[in-house]
Amino acid sequence: MTDLFSYINESADEEKKEAQVKNSEAPYSVHEITIKIKNTLEAAFSDIWVEGEISNYKKHSSGHHYFSLKDDKAVISCVMWRSTGDKLGFDPENGIRVTVCGSVSVYEGGGRYQIDVKKMIVSGIGDLQAKFEALKKKLYEEGLFDPSRKRKLPYYISKVGVVTAETGAAFQDIIKVVRARAPYLNIYLYNARVQGKSTESEIVEGIEYFNSHKDFADVIIIGRGGGSLEDLWTFNEEIVARAVCNSELPVISAVGHEIDFSISDFTADVRAATPSQAAEIISINVRDELQSLDHYGSRIKNLAVSYFAYQKEIIKGIEYSHAFRMPEDIIKNNYILIDGIEDDLKGFYSDYLEAEKIRIGNYENVFRSLNPESVMNRGYAIVRDKITSKIITSSKSVVNGRKIEIKFSDGIVDSTID
Amino acid sequence: MKEMKYEDALKRLNEIMEKLESGQVPLDKTFEMYEEGMKLIVFCRKLLTDAEGKIMKITKNGPEEIK
Numbered sequence: 001m002t003d004l005f006s007y008i009n010e011s012a013d014e015e016k017k018e019a020q021v022k023n024s025e026a027p028y029s030v031h032e033i034t035i036k037i038k039n040t041l042e043a044a045f046s047d048i049w050v051e052g053e054i055s056n057y058k059k060h061s062s063g064h065h066y067f068s069l070k071d072d073k074a075v076i077s078c079v080m081w082r083s084t085g086d087k088l089g090f091d092p093e094n095g096i097r098v099t100v101c102g103s104v105s106v107y108e109g110g111g112r113y114q115i116d117v118k119k120m121i122v123s124g125i126g127d128l129q130a131k132f133e134a135l136k137k138k139l140y141e142e143g144l145f146d147p148s149r150k151r152k153l154p155y156y157i158s159k160v161g162v163v164t165a166e167t168g169a170a171f172q173d174i175i176k177v178v179r180a181r182a183p184y185l186n187i188y189l190y191n192a193r194v195q196g197k198s199t200e201s202e203i204v205e206g207i208e209y210f211n212s213h214k215d216f217a218d219v220i221i222i223g224r225g226g227g228s229l230e231d232l233w234t235f236n237e238e239i240v241a242r243a244v245c246n247s248e249l250p251v252i253s254a255v256g257h258e259i260d261f262s263i264s265d266f267t268a269d270v271r272a273a274t275p276s277q278a279a280e281i282i283s284i285n286v287r288d289e290l291q292s293l294d295h296y297g298s299r300i301k302n303l304a305v306s307y308f309a310y311q312k313e314i315i316k317g318i319e320y321s322h323a324f325r326m327p328e329d330i331i332k333n334n335y336i337l338i339d340g341i342e343d344d345l346k347g348f349y350s351d352y353l354e355a356e357k358i359r360i361g362n363y364e365n366v367f368r369s370l371n372p373e374s375v376m377n378r379g380y381a382i383v384r385d386k387i388t389s390k391i392i393t394s395s396k397s398v399v400n401g402r403k404i405e406i407k408f409s410d411g412i413v414d415s416t417i418d
Numbered sequence: 419m420k421e422m423k424y425e426d427a428l429k430r431l432n433e434i435m436e437k438l439e440s441g442q443v444p445l446d447k448t449f450e451m452y453e454e455g456m457k458l459i460v461f462c463r464k465l466l467t468d469a470e471g472k473i474m475k476i477t478k479n480g481p482e483e484i485k
Binding site: 154155156158166175178179182183184185186187188189190191209216284286289290293296297299300301303304307308 | 423424425428431434435438439441443448449451452455456459462463465466467468469470471472473474475476481484
């Protein structure tokens with residue numbers, strides 16, 4: 001009985017104590033405790049990264065995204081505001097694994113907490129990105145990106161091997177650019193799939209094909225149009241990167257848009273920002289090039305014509321010079337020689353002109369730029385034997401002590417060989 | 419000339435022009451160089467304009483023209 005009595009007494013004491021606690025601290029209101037939880041949670045979990053699978057995804061008509069992230073043991077609510085969602089670059093959907101960055105926020109009215117999502121990336125892509133960086137580092141350390149092992153492309157390319165999908169935009173772009181700029185260029189297509197599982201081996205086969213059929217390619221272009229990192233992945237495969245390195249023919253990598261880089265871009269001899277740019281790189285702009293060839297033609301012709309005209313003047317000068325009378329037949333022979341050359345020269349050029357139907361531009365400018373006197377001013381002179389009056393054309397035809405005369409543009413001096 | 423590369427032809431054209439401009443080339447050589455220059459130009463033009471490029475697809479039987 002004593003025990004029972006004391007037990008009751010003790011219980012009464014406990015109740016007394018509890019009553020005392022309640023009296024000394026007033027209970028929280030629901031709101032108060034919620035605010036306290038809110039402050040605690042929001043302070044503790046701001047800018048955190050959470051990975052999980054999307055479920056209950058709903059895009060509200062307001063444009064905001066509501067969904068849950070879950071794993072096999074728990075679920076957490078998430079909200080992503082429209083402004084963030086618009087910048088994603090992909091559409092979230094149930095079942096995909098994502099990593100989000102955000103802060104926990106507590107919604108007092110509903111008594112719920114959620115993650116206020118500021119960033120979202122597809123987890124798979126995160127893995128790819130890591131793979132990309134790892135391979136890039138590995139190949140870089142092997143020296144495969146070394147600029148010194150990159151070859152210069154030939155200026156004139158008559159045939160190009162293209163490894164891409166026949167139906168893709170890349171191939172059409174290449175054809176378009178080449179046709180417009182360089183109609184002489186032959187394009188050989190090795191049709192390869194450029195996206196999806198095991199497609200990397202098709203790219204490698206294409207590179208190897210042209211290396212064993214060099215009649216079809218001076219250079220190789222590998223590439224495809226734009227897409228996501230996953231779409232472009234074929235060109236980030238190690239075997240593709242290595243096949244590019246091992247190619248005996250120079251390789252241009254033209255994958256995606258300007259902002260897209262692939263591992264094959266780093267190992268290729270040349271990286272083109274787009275397939276169209278690759279086509280520009282390999283083709284000479286025929287219209288511009290023909291113009292510059294015409295310029296060469298007229299310039300060389302004018303140089304030669306004025307040179308011969310000047311030679312004629314010199315001989316004329318000698319002919320009329322009383323001091324240096326020359327046997328008439330020598331003069332005549334010289335005339336015949338030079339006139340003949342001049343005729344040949346003009347004939348050759350006019351044939352060339354008519355055959356090629358070229359219009360010569362800049363004739364006058366070029367002609368003016370060549371000053372005939374410059375030939376003499378640069379040290380041109382005629383040397384004669386003083387006794388025989390013959391022109392000396394070889395050092396072997398003079399002996400020590402022989403008297404000679406040197407005719408410059410502005411006068412004559414006597415000299416002696418010693 | 420057939421074995422010559424386009425870029426070699428351009429290089430040689432430049433050389434010829436420079437030499438002719440220098441005025442140091444003897445009479446007979448001047449004509450030779452002139453003639454060579456013209457031939458080079460004809461050669462280059464031919465490479466650019468004579469050939470009509472084709473679009474070929476590699477098949478099991480080798481390249482076949484498309485379009």
